[in-house]
Amino acid sequence: MPVPAEALTALGNVLGGRLSRSGPDLDQHGRSETWFPKALPDAVAYPETVDEVAAIARICAAHGCPLTAWGAGTSLEGHALAIKGGICVDFTRMNRVLKINPEDMDAVVQPGVTREALNVELRATGLFFPVDPGANATLGGMASTRASGTTAVRYGTMRDNVLALQVVLADGRVIRTGTRARKSSAGYDLTGLFVGAEGTLGLITELTVRLQGQPEAISAAVCAFDAIGPAVDTVIQTIQLGIPMARIEFVDEATAAAVNAYAGARFPVKPHLMVEFHGSASGVAEQAEAFGEIVADNGGAGFEWSARPEDRTALWTMRHNAYYACLASRPGATALVTDLCVPISKLAQAVEETRADIARSHIPGPILGHVGDGNFHAILLVDPDNPVELAEAKRLAHRMTERALRLGGTISGEHGIGMGKLGHMAAEHGPAWDVMGEIKRALDPLGLMNPGKMIRQE
Amino acid sequence: MPVPAEALTALGNVLGGRLSRSGPDLDQHGRSETWFPKALPDAVAYPETVDEVAAIARICAAHGCPLTAWGAGTSLEGHALAIKGGICVDFTRMNRVLKINPEDMDAVVQPGVTREALNVELRATGLFFPVDPGANATLGGMASTRASGTTAVRYGTMRDNVLALQVVLADGRVIRTGTRARKSSAGYDLTGLFVGAEGTLGLITELTVRLQGQPEAISAAVCAFDAIGPAVDTVIQTIQLGIPMARIEFVDEATAAAVNAYAGARFPVKPHLMVEFHGSASGVAEQAEAFGEIVADNGGAGFEWSARPEDRTALWTMRHNAYYACLASRPGATALVTDLCVPISKLAQAVEETRADIARSHIPGPILGHVGDGNFHAILLVDPDNPVELAEAKRLAHRMTERALRLGGTISGEHGIGMGKLGHMAAEHGPAWDVMGEIKRALDPLGLMNPGKMIRQE
Structure with a gap:
């Protein structure tokens, strides 16, 4: 559904030149890192304040217009693709570190701050932000996909390193979840609910994250x-x-x-x-x-x-x-990256079975992973213009998700669901997936927040 | 509202002699550890299987009958008091350790297993379950209140140590959340949502918990x-x-x-x-x-x-x-136990202000706490039959919650909300409290799960 002209006018009144409909802008925000087809938003919004984000949400709610958040565009499952069109909310202008509290070892940041930028700002403090998914992702994006990476075995994932959030809800309400206290048992863990929700329940506009001391x-x-x-x-x-x-x-x-x-x-x-x-x-x-x-x-x-x-x-x-390096090992290839995570006692079996499966196919698939967590990836290298190869890669990936579940694990250790894993959610969660849908409908009754993702599609 | 006779008949058909309406049983399940007035359930159910719990939930849903879970009864905020009557679901007969996976350092347990019982079973494995709130609480209760205690500074709270749950929902559906994998980014963190929900969203019927190696x-x-x-x-x-x-x-x-x-x-x-x-x-x-x-x-x-x-x-x-020891220091006294948690840089100020406040009152209030987390308790010792003292203790406790929030902390570090903190939820969460209510209504539209707790009361 195209965005109504009145919505664009109202958004333009809020954002001025920071609402873009230029071809290159739409194109840049319509691509992902991996194999998903292009999906262009109708416009890209570049808010600078939480009030602007709230105004965007209200206008979109009033006009039934989808809203999809954009951080650095480094996610691997097509999370940020506006597959139902609508407004792409690009957070790159909300990129300030608002407060560093060295004594409490936490920092308050806007969602567009990248992990590397935060660590540069932290250099003088003797502290660092440990979560490291490889890509220089934004903290808003990392929270939304519950990212982790090489250091999770010691320092945990984004689930463990986000203390508090400010979130704009689908109707434009602004809420704060959590506090700077290290723990709390005061109510439902809304911080934990928005971390990993992939922008389907609200837009993260501020994060309070834990920091670690630089080791001696x-x-x-x-x-x-x-x-x-x-x-x-x-x-x-x-x-x-x-x-x-x-x-x-x-x-x-x-x-x-x-x-x-x-x-x-x-x-x-x-x-x-x-x-x-x-x-x-x-x-x-x-x-x-x-x-x-x-x-x-x-x-x-x-x-x-x-x-x-x-x-x-x-x-x-x-x-x-x-x-x-894996991508370059097959020139012109694109990657379908799998992301199993299993109990560690099943890791050798999971890797061996996966290698055997890949060896029987004709697709290269180097394997690497965060083995301390039981998490590994096969980088399935396919010719993006060859539907047979893509189908074969999807078949291998499907078998890997079945394997993960059979061995007591999960279909996604750290990359999230996005578009790539939606078809496997029922297998992992059974009726619990319906509960996710019930929560989604409670917080986003119009279904406008990153539609087409995370929950069962009607 | 009294439980209809048809509901009791139906429950009796499921549970036989394990549905109790005996005076001593109701009385035992109508009391808490601290100062809250007695509140008796209409009956106590002692299920032995998840199917029985699901049947109880279905019968209660059909008859509009409240359901409140009971573990060891050691919570400090009156969580398990059936203040709207109905059925108290006592989990003490679901007290088996179902599986220990030493290689993966996890265990699958029923909710009525106490932490001490689990650690006895673990002795031969070289592993232990680290969360230690002091009381020998059940793991179901500890999960429901997001308990922590002395070891949280190193090993985290129940939020960090529950990998997966089996939960019976208000309508009797049985779901599984999470897996035995150490991390996941597959969907909303339902495990984290039920941990700390105090039985207001569902009844926990199985937990998979993380274990730690006994230190050398x-x-x-x-x-x-x-x-x-x-x-x-x-x-x-x-x-x-x-x-x-x-x-x-x-x-x-x-x-x-x-x-x-x-x-x-x-x-x-x-x-x-x-x-x-x-x-x-x-x-x-x-x-x-x-x-x-x-x-x-x-x-x-x-x-x-x-x-x-x-x-x-x-x-x-x-x-x-x-x-x-504090309780015994004032014979005949009961305790109103506070539970602030603040950023650690504010801890000295929070403790000093609290001590000054208590010194100006005429109520003894020893202070102790888990200072690595910024969490401390004042044990306000009051004569339970003296309404003036109780009012003064509540005034002190109210000032402490205001202090926690002013200093960037939370009204409850580890004891939860129950009855005692409900009046402070709006101050801590603002409009985020409404979001908790929206989630509650989505999962428990009839409002039968531990009613009168956690969310804003109409």
Whole structure:
């Protein structure tokens, strides 16, 4: 449904030149990072204040016009695509860090602040914001998709790191959820409800996030294994011994090869673990030693520690670029990225079954993941113009979601539902998915907030 | 409204002798731990299966009959009182540990399992369930009130330690929320919504909880300070240095005196910190040393470490009994227990203002709390038959909630809302309280789940 002219006039009165209908603007906001077809909004709004966001919501409610939020556009499941048209609310002009409270180790930020920008602002404080999904996403987007990444094994996901929110509801009401207190049992956890709601219940206009102290010492290492089983066993044993890993990442042979080609690295073409410890100098050394013993017990090789910042930066830059390295390993390809998360005892089985499945297809699918959480991704590389390949990738992805559920896990560890996982929600949640729909209808009775996402479509 | 005879007949058909209308049973389920007046249910149901709970919900829905859950009856805000009558659903017969998954460090339990019973079952595994509110509450009750306690500074609250739930909804539908995966971004966080909902959205019939590895080494200590400020500064500095405390508790002079009288202890009548570290032997020793230096810098005295289990047990038994010691310090008194939680930078101010307020009243009010979380309690000791004292205690408690909100905190850190805090919900949440009501009406349109609690009363 096109946006009525009166709605555009009313929005223009609020936003002036910050309501855009230019072709390039619509096009930029109609694309996603992955394989989803283009879906253009009718207009892009660039609000600068919560009052403007509330006015946008009221106008959209009055005219039955859909509203979809946009952060950095880095989500992988097409969350920000305005598939029913309407207004794309781009939060990039609400990008200020409003308050840093060093003593309380929290910060109040606008939703358009990126995680890297926040960490730059925090440099002088000795604090940092730990959640690191790889992409330089906005905090509003990260909250909305319940993002996590390499550090979740130590510092948790966005669920654990958002203390409070300001949210504009579908009818334009502005609410605050949570406080700066570290815990609360005062009422329903609305903060937790909006985190991960993918903009389907309201628009996040302010976040209070937890910060962490920069560790006194950091040490990182990478090591190779002959097979996936021993690598995963190393992780399980490390967790069970209570050794506090700050990151523990897995990459398979194909990913190692892709990284070698992309970044001139010289990893053996084998499964690898990349690990990092945070703590005191002696604590980190002790953890490194204990971990080294577990690695040796499991036949790991090439194990070498480094506490030098430049080595660590090189390691994690490489890990962060692994997605792009995989993409580059098949020129012209686009990625269908899967995102299983299973109980860790089932991780080796889940990875092995997935690899066998991919090997039987003719699509390349390097595997990497946040193994401390039981979470991994297959990067299925397909020719976007080849419907047969896309269908095959979807079939593999479908089998992976079935596998995740069969093994007691979830269809999405950290990427969210968006468009890509909607078809699997019933399988994971059963009648609980209806409850999500009931909550959605209670808070957004007109169905205007990011329509077509998250809940069962009528 | 009395329960219709047809409803009792139908419930009797389901439960047989496990539907009780005996006077002592109603009386036992009509009382709370604290100052709330008796409120008797019309009958007490003792289900043994989720199907029986679902049948109870369906019968109650058909007859417009209220349903209130009962765990161990240890909550402090009158949560489990059936103030509108109806059926009290006592979960004590659903008290089995269904599955322990040592490799994944989780357990599946029925809601009537107490935390101590779970930890007894876990002994042989090297794992433990860390959330410790003091009372031997049931896990269903702890989840419903989003309980925490002394270990939350390290291991989090029930919000952080419940992975998945089975819930019976108001209409008898049975849903499952969450999985055994450590994280998920698949849909609204329904687990987080039911945790802390105090039985107003559904009845929890099964929980999957996270477990922790028994630390290799534990060390504990207690030390005295001349004033509250330096004690709190010690905590802030310890957190900022990233020293991972497993517990850090504060008790004031009055509490120290009460504990001396109750348990024959010999604490100086001064503010104290009680602290515990979990980790490797050398890690714990290093943490103890670093903490000792901070204590010394802040003028703390009597600082002595012990890694002997019997000393630690004595220390924490004393801390757990502090509430009863305070109660015993005024024979015949009942307690109105407050539960502020503020950003830690405001903790000293919050405690000092509260002490000054209590000193100006004529009610004893020892203060103790989980200072690593910014959470503390004043135990206001009143003669239950003296309405003037009760009114004065309520006035003090009201000022404390105002203080918590003024300082950026919450009216309840861990005890929940129940009956005692309902009048403060509007002040904390503003229009977000209405959103809670909208969710409540969506999931419980007849308003039968623990009615009179949590949401704005019409």
